[in-house]
Amino acid sequence: MPLFAVPPPEPPGRELGQTLATGPFSRALSLAIDRSGLGLARLKDRLAAAGVPVSTTTLSYWRTGRTRPERPDSLRAVTVLEDVLGVPPRSLIELLSRPGHPDTPDPVRWERLWGPRNGVLPVLHSFDAADETSLLVLSLHEALEVDADRCLTRLRVREVVRVLEEPVQAKVVALRGCVPGRPPRLVSTRYCRPVRTEVLPELGFVISELVPSRSMAVGETAILEYEFEYTDGVPDAGYDRRFRHPVAEHLLEVHFAPGTQPATCHAYRLDAPGGPERDVTAVPVSPAMPAHHFATGTAPGIRGMRWSWP
Template sequence: MGMPEDNPFAEAFGAALAARGLSLTALRRRLIESGNPVAAATLSYWRSGERVPEGASSHAVVDEIERILGLPDHALIREIPERVRVAPVRPSRSPFSDGEAQSALAETLQLLDAPALDSTRELTSLVVNDVAADGILRRRTAQTMIQSTLTETIDHVTYTLVSEIDVVDRPEITVRGARIVRDHLHASGRVYAYVMKLDQPLAPGASAMLEVTMEEYGEHRSRQPETGVAVFRPIRDLVIWTRFHPDAMPDWLEELESVDETGELFVRPLRPKASVHQARRDFGPGALGIRWGYEGRWERAELP
């Protein structure tokens, strides 16, 4: 059986055994004599790379192995790959009730040959929205910590923009922590999706930070005075901060939230101010955002 990739501990352990000319049976006997009993199968798994030492008791055994094999302190301990245990992952669910939007999303992902949306999950996300002097969203920056949910290493992730009301266009995107390798805008104008290659591959359960900034210009900018975030599975912490240009202070503000399986939209009035932040913990699946208006300058959108 070949040794799994990215397991420097197994390589160092095997090399040290070979250099000392010590078999696993002899090593296990020495460990038992020193008061560190360990199963023969466990030592075999560690040498083959199928498993790695985890927990305080296993690390104590590795300390003793270093002594028996005449290695410097921590020579093997420091080679143990980081392992993050992934909490149970709930199945993802689309927060969109519009069948056309869901169909367009499925077609777009198929055309892109995109990695599954549930190959990662968002642990935390800070989304900052800047509204321009004309009262329309101009810039959006999301700083997100993602975690791999798969049992194998991944190096590509998929992100999407989906709208049930407004037309989606290709924004100008700046990415940190990854780079866009392909994208697609659906003919319906409902979905834009892009696949990113991560700067560093994600091992099972490992996390990474991504920053994605989107800017919109010209006649194709969305004219809908609203912004929000949709999540397909629960996110630990979600913060949305929307900031208004001094010349575009809204006359009214409303918070929009949809979290249950019925897709019912809850609308709550907010006091108009220069900026508004929304914070949720263990939120989703669902959608959260705000919309605003200007009496006498823009017509107020009708409530759903």
């Protein structure tokens, strides 16, 4: 037998059968749809014909775990889906009522991430994509630069996203400066373009809505790159990112100018602004490599890094 023998492929229906027994609902539904060969548009037509209309957006959310069917009409639609997709009666419904197998958490509210009285909230909510984005972030890579005066100077971001719905495909990014009065500037984009940008000088915020460079179909992935420049020139000792949705992987790296290394550095998680730091992890500091922290399965909340100067 070869040392690295490849096992025979698992029969297509076996994983579906196992997932119908163990959950979660979103994975079972996704496997059943894939096995059926029916697209979301055809499923939508079948449901409408049965008298339980459901949009393709909602079907996409159900199969990715972004939302769950909970209302009575949605549960009736699931029973129709069981028949259309050829799975045993009540097999999907029972997954929804079974404890211990949660699907992907619902996105948290901006109020939890910024604080209920933060003046940025009305502007955030004025962007449609801020509350219901059609792009799911799979991978997020951030590179922050700190100059010899200990000031944040530049933030470069690279995201890999997957399209969850059509036709709206946009996302909103918000960045706060170190002090009120001089907010950061969006200085460049790649593979995407800004369609609306709001600057809040008194709060030190810039908010921009980005769309990919081309229209994409549901299920496709895209790369979004964008860069902010800090303008306040004020020394700082930390940076954080707010997550409304889970992210599969997050890499934050901080590049300190040569000869400007902090004394200590650590990564942390917050459930809400002003809360206690959790999952505190020491981050090595070395002139040979940027300080960085890599996390997988990042849950909604606040992730950041702090450092102290000698």
